[in-house]
Amino acid sequence: MRSDHAGETGAVFIYRGILHCTRDSVLREFATEHLATEERHLAFFEHWLPPALKSRLLPLWKVGGWxxxxxxxxxxxxxxxxxxxxxxxxxxxHYREQLPRLRAAGQEALVTTVCGFMDDEAAHRDDAASRRVAGPYVRLGRFWCALVGSGSAAAVAAARRL
Incomplete structure (x- = not known):
């Protein structure tokens, strides 16, 4: 769950970075709407996860997300x-991968919460995908998405340890 807390911290700061750096009203509306959901997710993990189990790299996740x-x-x-x-x-x-372990541990309330969060994140993914228009540099876009995915995986690996 440490990686979830770290990830939600990063997500909050992704949207804060967008909001800080753009005046585009479409992007500001998009980021504001999604930020509210991510802040709710983060508040859950802030409350649920004991301080000793939170990532020691939270400043890095904030800077990285922003x-x-x-x-x-x-x-x-x-x-x-x-x-x-x-x-x-x-x-x-990532959330889907955690569900079997949570179920096996008898954490049904947490399973319900994580499933709700997973649905929210899927809605964010689908919203972004529906707004994305085709454009030039398709290979660059694929490379960027692969880089973002790899970076996210590396962040989860680090957050699980630190």
């Missing part, structure tokens, strides 16, 4: 929507 949100803006709307789609694709898979 930077990813800001960097995504270099690709305009398409860059932001590609980034969110890639992040949320990873997050949905």
């Amino acid at each position: 930077s990813l949100g800001a960097l995504a803006l270099l690709g305009g709307r398409r860059g932001v929507f590609l980034t969110i789609e890639a992040v949320e694709t990873f997050v949905v898979a």
